[in-house]
Amino acid sequence: DIQMTQSPSSLSASVGDTVTLACRASQDISNFLAWFQQKPGKAPKSLIYAASNLQSGVPSRFSASGSGTDFALSISSLQPEDSAIYYCQQYSSYPITFGQGTRLEIK
Amino acid sequence: QVQLQESGPGLVKPSETLSLTCTVSGDSISSYYWNWIRQPPGKGLEWIGHVYHTGSTNYNPSFKSRVAILVDTSRNQFSLKLSPVTAADTAVYYCAKDVGGAYSTWGQGTLVTVSS
Numbered sequence: 001d002i003q004m005t006q007s008p009s010s011l012s013a014s015v016g017d018t019v020t021l022a023c024r025a026s027q028d029i030s031n032f033l034a035w036f037q038q039k040p041g042k043a044p045k046s047l048i049y050a051a052s053n054l055q056s057g058v059p060s061r062f063s064a065s066g067s068g069t070d071f072a073l074s075i076s077s078l079q080p081e082d083s084a085i086y087y088c089q090q091y092s093s094y095p096i097t098f099g100q101g102t103r104l105e106i107k
Numbered sequence: 108q109v110q111l112q113e114s115g116p117g118l119v120k121p122s123e124t125l126s127l128t129c130t131v132s133g134d135s136i137s138s139y140y141w142n143w144i145r146q147p148p149g150k151g152l153e154w155i156g157h158v159y160h161t162g163s164t165n166y167n168p169s170f171k172s173r174v175a176i177l178v179d180t181s182r183n184q185f186s187l188k189l190s191p192v193t194a195a196d197t198a199v200y201y202c203a204k205d206v207g208g209a210y211s212t213w214g215q216g217t218l219v220t221v222s223s
Binding site: 044046049050055100101 | 151152153154166168
C-alpha cells in the first residue's frame, strides 16, 4: 500500500495568514492526489483533484501543487471557516489511501 | 444537483452482517465509480472499495473477503455488505461519487455501531 504522510499534524494560524500543508507519498504517485476538508460532524468536502485542480465552487484562496511524492496545499487570507481537518488522498494505485490529516485551528 | 444518501441499521451485533445502501439522486449511476469510505470515531478516513455501473469492483485488501459492494442500476443505488463485523467496524460510513479521482459528492454519512 502507498503510505500518505501529512505534516504538520496540527497548526494554529490567525485570520489573514497564509498556511501551507504538506503531504508526502511513500512512492511516486504522479499527480493522482486529492485534498479534502472536513469539519466536525460533516462529510469531507473535495477541494483539489489531480494535485492542483480546484474543485468547482472552492474559493481561489485554496491552491495546491506537487507531483511525484511531495505535495502541498496552501490557503491564503485565512478565514474563520477554514478551521477544519485537511486530508490528502492518493488514487494512483489500489488500495486508495488517505493521509492521517492536518488539523488547522484559526486563532 | 447530485445527492447521495446512506441508509441502513445504525446498530449491528458482532459476527453479523453490516448492510448499507447509498441512493443516488440527480444523476445516473450508470457512469463513474461509486465508493464506500469509513471513519472510526475520532480517527481518519479509510477507503473500503468501489463499484462501477457494470458491477466491476475493487476492494481494500484490509477487508479481505469480508466485503461486497453491489450496484442496482434499476434503483440508482449501490450497497455495502461487510461480514462478519466486530467492534472495530464501528464507524461513520460514507458513500461518494468518484469522477476521475475527484470525490466530488459525498453522502452525509451514517454511524454504524457494532455492539451486542
